[in-house]
Amino acid sequence: LEADVRPSTALRLRAGPTLRRIHSTRQYVTAAADPTATETFGHRYIFADLDQATLSMEARVDWTFTPWLSLQLYAQPFVSAGRYDGFKAFRTPGTYDFDVYGACSTAPAGTSTLCRDDIGAANEYLADADGDGPAPAIRFEDPDFTFRSLRGNAVLRWEYRPGSAIFFVWQQDRSRDLRLGDFDFSRDYGALFRDPGRNVFAVKVT
Secondary structure: OOEEEEEEOOEEEEEEEEEEEEEEEEEEEEEEEOOOOHHHOOEEEEEEEEEEEEEEEEEEEEEEEEOOEEEEEEEEEEEEEEEEEEEEEEOOOOOOOEEEOEEOOOOOOOOOEEEEEOOOOOOEEEEEOOOOOOOOOEEEEOOOEEEEEEEEEEEEEEEEEOOEEEEEEEEEEEEEEEOOOOOOHHHHHHHOOOOOEEEEEEEEEO
16 A cells, blocks of 8 residues: 655655565475485475565655755664474475475374474474484474564755755664564564664764
């Protein structure tokens, strides 16, 4: 969606929210050496299904007080969350064949398994192509993510004499990367203004 409004000749408001949903059945996750993976040249390539939701918006305000004094505001809030599921290993080059990892607690002996390891600070997965067989287990971090970002700036322009101007600029950048994986509008957009940020002030004279 996009809106462009002029309440007066001196003021212009623009906003464009965007919602994007993605479902992929072949999202690359990681790779590791595995001598038993002869079909894929000694490496095991792990993929997964990915469900991702992204909500963003660009908002602009152009305000002209006089021909010599104007203010421009810009803000871009952004939230994206992705959850990985259905982990699988690429089977044969030139095809779309995968070996799907079974749940650690229910997979029969000697079959591929995927176990969750919550010991320690990081949540990890342990993928084993043949259970108790010779293939080494592959350990990788949980790829689920929630990323929040808020960028904005304000520019005040004053042309104090013809051909000469001073710009007062304020920029703010806030962001945070979390291992959540779920999209929660009320939680994430409310937290955008509380996430760690950086402020930059600048003055430019021409």
